[in-house]
Amino acid sequence: MSVIEVENLKYRYPDTTTLVLDDLSFSVEKGECLGIVGENTAGKSTLCYALAGLVPHFYKGAYGGKVTVNGLVVREHEIATIVENIGLVFENPFSQMTGAKQTVYGEVAFGLENMGLPRKNMHTRIEKYLKLLDVYSVKDKNPFDLSGGQMQRVAIASVLAMEPEVLILDEPTSQLDPQGSKDVFKVIEQLTGKGMTIILVEHKMEQIAQYADRVLLLHEGKQIDLDTPEKIFSRLDLKEFGVRPPVVTSIAQALTIRYPDTQLYPVTIQEFKRLEEMK
Amino acid sequence: MNRFKLKDIAFSYSPDVSIFEGLDLTFDSQTTAIVGQNGAGKTTLVKIMKGLLKPSKGTLSIDGESIADQTAAQLAKRVGLVFQNPNDQIFKTNVLEEVMFGPLNIGFSRFEAEKGAREALKKVGLESKVSDNPYDLSLSERKLIALASILAMDTEMVIFDEPTTGQDFAGKEKIKAIINELKAEGKLILCILHDMDFAADVFERTVVLNQGEVILDGQTRDVFPEKNVLEKAYLEQPYVTQIAQALGYNDSFIHESELVAFLNNKK
Ligand SMILES: Nc1ncnc2c1ncn2[C@@H]1O[C@H](COP(=O)(O)OP(=O)(O)OP(=O)(O)O)[C@@H](O)[C@H]1O
Ligand SMILES: Nc1ncnc2c1ncn2[C@@H]1O[C@H](COP(=O)(O)OP(=O)(O)O)[C@@H](O)[C@H]1O
Ligand SMILES: [Mg+2]
Ligand SMILES: [Mg+2]
Numbered sequence: 001m002s003v004i005e006v007e008n009l010k011y012r013y014p015d016t017t018t019l020v021l022d023d024l025s026f027s028v029e030k031g032e033c034l035g036i037v038g039e040n041t042a043g044k045s046t047l048c049y050a051l052a053g054l055v056p057h058f059y060k061g062a063y064g065g066k067v068t069v070n071g072l073v074v075r076e077h078e079i080a081t082i083v084e085n086i087g088l089v090f091e092n093p094f095s096q097m098t099g100a101k102q103t104v105y106g107e108v109a110f111g112l113e114n115m116g117l118p119r120k121n122m123h124t125r126i127e128k129y130l131k132l133l134d135v136y137s138v139k140d141k142n143p144f145d146l147s148g149g150q151m152q153r154v155a156i157a158s159v160l161a162m163e164p165e166v167l168i169l170d171e172p173t174s175q176l177d178p179q180g181s182k183d184v185f186k187v188i189e190q191l192t193g194k195g196m197t198i199i200l201v202e203h204k205m206e207q208i209a210q211y212a213d214r215v216l217l218l219h220e221g222k223q224i225d226l227d228t229p230e231k232i233f234s235r236l237d238l239k240e241f242g243v244r245p246p247v248v249t250s251i252a253q254a255l256t257i258r259y260p261d262t263q264l265y266p267v268t269i270q271e272f273k274r275l276e277e278m279k
Numbered sequence: 280m281n282r283f284k285l286k287d288i289a290f291s292y293s294p295d296v297s298i299f300e301g302l303d304l305t306f307d308s309q310t311t312a313i314v315g316q317n318g319a320g321k322t323t324l325v326k327i328m329k330g331l332l333k334p335s336k337g338t339l340s341i342d343g344e345s346i347a348d349q350t351a352a353q354l355a356k357r358v359g360l361v362f363q364n365p366n367d368q369i370f371k372t373n374v375l376e377e378v379m380f381g382p383l384n385i386g387f388s389r390f391e392a393e394k395g396a397r398e399a400l401k402k403v404g405l406e407s408k409v410s411d412n413p414y415d416l417s418l419s420e421r422k423l424i425a426l427a428s429i430l431a432m433d434t435e436m437v438i439f440d441e442p443t444t445g446q447d448f449a450g451k452e453k454i455k456a457i458i459n460e461l462k463a464e465g466k467l468i469l470c471i472l473h474d475m476d477f478a479a480d481v482f483e484r485t486v487v488l489n490q491g492e493v494i495l496d497g498q499t500r501d502v503f504p505e506k507n508v509l510e511k512a513y514l515e516q517p518y519v520t521q522i523a524q525a526l527g528y529n530d531s532f533i534h535e536s537e538l539v540a541f542l543n544n545k546k
Contacts (some may be wrong), residue, residue, distance in 0.1 A: 040420065040450055045417060147318045148363045149318065149473075177315070177513045179515065181473075243448070269525045276526065
């Protein structure tokens, strides 16, 4: 069975009339990284909430269809049960901070305490993830006295520390400096290598192209396409959905540099270079 | 306003760590991007300029006049700051009220404030959301509301703290158009960014801040070829520059169209 199965998912926020998620059906395999792309308000964050159970448990509204994650039917289980299996890094790191703890260290410990992890293991884990995200030096600071990027790093660390089976990242590097953002994507690559299943919402198509195995193209709540990055970014009608391909793909299109067999365009610099040299 | 000058600025949040020790920077009519690693002090810098944080040393002046002599209310009319996190800025439950709040606060009449607010909402493409609750909107929309609130105040200088975060292509194009329009109106523009492509594409001047110090400051076209300095500051070159380099061409390309034209010519 797939780790994530979404069947005919439909959702509408309370007191609204339009479906924000309109009949989505797809599945994600263990160890896969699924990218989600779409213009602003396409429904990407709402889909993340639906996978993590915030929809329909926190955001009520009208809900149809079925979401199963790690064997749990999301609608039928409490959030507390779901969070042990699924980690969600919010789009706004501010939303991730519990406000219950006075220090960054305590903030990362919070989730682990709730999980009932033994003290000793807890310390090792917290240290590991704070260092991985390069925020160990601010471990004693109040989470609300951090810079935006530091807070985003702490948000990611606090979710990673729980080592969930499924990790959902909603624009996780939006406030990170370019090197920090690269580091996070390298970590993502390592984690999928170890069998973690990852859902990644991202506006930087270069990152999607590099790290996603498949890409879900969402538009006005509808599932337009679900395919490899090369297929999705080679779509000639991509702009109609408010999405631009990676810079390298758009240059390849302008110069008609493509794979001779499939006629698709390259999505990474390495592939672009290889095809250009072949020409 | 023609010039905003910071001279010998020192600042720290706590006695043991200093953020700035003697920073000098001047902003003039050139649109300026500030880039730098997380925690470099970018947000702190613009909060000082806006008068929200007080430096322990140094002076700030507008067109040669020290701002120490101006009240917070006076400064509010001259310098607008769009916050990094819209949640720090938004607290009304109605979009129109939210965008009118700033203008009313600096003395606009209700009529003027509403006119300004509606125009600003139109510029960010959210005129249809006037009656919504900002907290029922997506984060990208909330960021544009926060931006509109500052535009509506019609200040002489506009500072943006990471405005493109979470914006799709169309959103970024909107922000680019707004910046160019503000520039044409003669306003001073300063913008903090982590998006190197946007910085290279839109701004005339780029300042690289690293651990509270300016390590590079110049015309954008001259700054982005400096790969080593950028990497030292945890930054990278724009994708276009990276692609040109990977193909073995010199690194002065900062616009996609330039590189395409160049490669087409070579064929
Ligand atoms: N209210 C505060 N109290 C204490 N320290 C703070 C506070 N705000 C920021 N700092 C610290 O000051 C330093 C500079 O923060 P600042 O927010 O200016 O960084 P920045 O360059 O804007 O970073 P980012 O790119 O992550 O937004 C950081 O080390 C941060 O932890
Ligand atoms: N709490 C809410 N109540 C009502 N509508 C909402 C709420 N949150 C988001 N929306 C609306 O749902 C749509 C999809 O939003 P979102 O999932 O955040 O999109 P994306 O992440 O793709 O930008 C938008 O039109 C947004 O305004
Ligand atoms: Mg979103
Ligand atoms: Mg900042």
